[in-house]
Amino acid sequence: MNSDNEKNVIDEIQRFVEKECKNPKSKYGYEPFENHFIPVVEYSKTLLKKEKNADEEIVEIAAWLHDIGSIIYGRENHHLTGAEIAERKLRELNYPEEKIEIIKKCILNHRGSVEKIRESVEKQIVADADGMANFDNLPGMFMAAFVYENKNQKEARNSVREKLQNCFNKLSLNAKEIIKPKFEAIMLVLR
Numbered sequence: 001m002n003s004d005n006e007k008n009v010i011d012e013i014q015r016f017v018e019k020e021c022k023n024p025k026s027k028y029g030y031e032p033f034e035n036h037f038i039p040v041v042e043y044s045k046t047l048l049k050k051e052k053n054a055d056e057e058i059v060e061i062a063a064w065l066h067d068i069g070s071i072i073y074g075r076e077n078h079h080l081t082g083a084e085i086a087e088r089k090l091r092e093l094n095y096p097e098e099k100i101e102i103i104k105k106c107i108l109n110h111r112g113s114v115e116k117i118r119e120s121v122e123k124q125i126v127a128d129a130d131g132m133a134n135f136d137n138l139p140g141m142f143m144a145a146f147v148y149e150n151k152n153q154k155e156a157r158n159s160v161r162e163k164l165q166n167c168f169n170k171l172s173l174n175a176k177e178i179i180k181p182k183f184e185a186i187m188l189v190l191r
């Protein structure tokens with residue numbers, strides 16, 4: 001269980017992320033908050049129940065902050081910008097330095113496309129949850145293909161299917177087991 005103080009830091013971070021998503025200058029508007037951040041945090045909590053050795057508070061904070069760089073500065077290098085923003089914000093809240101370091105590592109390593117060895121359970125959970133959230137957000141994946149990548153219907157279908165196939169391949173066994181029914185349903189529809 002989280003203590004009161006830990007709960008306050010988590011709430012504070014959640015409010016910070018929501019405020020940045022609502023900021024008119026935010027790169028992708030408010031939609032990522034509901035369609036990505038919240039599912040990533042929810043899947044992190046689901047995985048925490050299976051990974052008793054993980055630090056709950058660190059995972060939750062890292063899940064809220066993992067894409068903050070993308071919201072404030074855009075997708076490019078958002079793991080680097082995100083880690084910097086997280087450090088600044090958590091220091092402001094007098095959060096312990098050693099925990100800030102682990103959170104930064106979770107953010108630096110969360111991108112499935114940036115191959116790194118995920119040596120801590122916390123990193124693995126955040127990266128898994130980030131990938132799992134895609135399976136709940138087909139509209140968002142198609143929007144990216146049509147709007148940001150200018151694809152036609154056939155290209156978009158192939159691209160979304162391939163992205164989700166890659167995404168599934170990179171998940172841990174625990175995460176695969178949870179997401180498998182959605183993965184199979186989507187592959188059946190997009191084949």
Ligand SMILES: [Fe+2]
Pocket residue numbers: 036040066067130
């Ligand atoms: Fe993400």
